[in-house]
Amino acid sequence: MNADAPSGPEALVRDVLQGLAEGRFVPGQRLAEPDLMARYGMGRSTVREGLGRLAASGIVVQAPHRGAQIRLLSRRAAQDVLRVTDLLLGLAARQAAEAVAAGADPAPLIAAAHDYDAAEPGDRARVRARYYRALTTLAGNAELDRLLPLLQVHLIRAQLRLNRPPGRGARTALVAAVAAGQPETAELAARSHIRALVAALPDLPDSAFAPD
Known part of the structure; x- marks a missing residue:
């Protein structure tokens, strides 16, 4: 195992940030947990940790019953x-x-x-x-x-x-x-x-x- 390879949550964070730069992800886009689990081959807890890190850095907003969404600035x-x-x-x-x-x-x-x-x-x-x-x-x-x-x-x-x-x-x-x-x-x-x-x-x- 590569010691420098990012953890599962960090790999998700990096790819979302890279995807924003490339246009694969866009502000306002919803990030559904089942879709992310399938996309990255990760378990629910790993995806939730990644989304939590994105939320803590202000990239994602999370709302009860609505899930996560890439932040769209006013x-x-x-x-x-x-x-x-x-x-x-x-x-x-x-x-x-x-x-x-x-x-x-x-x-x-x-x-x-x-x-x-x-x-x-x-x-x-x-x-x-x-x-x-x-x-x-x-x-x-x-x-x-x-x-x-x-x-x-x-x-x-x-x-x-x-x-x-x-x-x-x-x-x-x-x-x-x-x-x-x-x-x-x-x-x-x-x-x-x-x-x-x-x-x-x-x-x-x-x-x-x-x-x-």
Whole structure:
């Protein structure tokens, strides 16, 4: 048995997150226990533990007599998530650039960004996570490393899959500014894409969101 292989519940969690990135799962979708048991070859208790982990991280909501459902954010909730992300991601970029200015090596971040840009659709969720870990590791801020993955940005990505502006240009500018040790420029680059998403929210159709 591979010691690094995820447990049954963790395998379910990872596949749901990967499925959100790929479009196999979508916000608002119900996750029926019998379907998940058949899909993953798991027992009911294992599936319930996996769903519990997803619920604890805010990906899934569970209601009595209705089962589990992938969370569909309201317009206001999406705005709130993005505004918090704006601040934290900007801080991560600023501190990463400060670290480079003080002598840290930006090569791991540059490599992770290159891999992100070149990733196939099925690998993008994993490679994206590695890119953000490289950014927070370079920033040297353990709280950012802890907090950023808890935000529900992946839900927003899935929910607004067809409506969100591209982020590659802002990411390229962020990495260039970090590598040059330019904190203010790096922070502005990090926040520009998030602010573009916030600005786009009012014009998106109501069908893209849960009721406020």
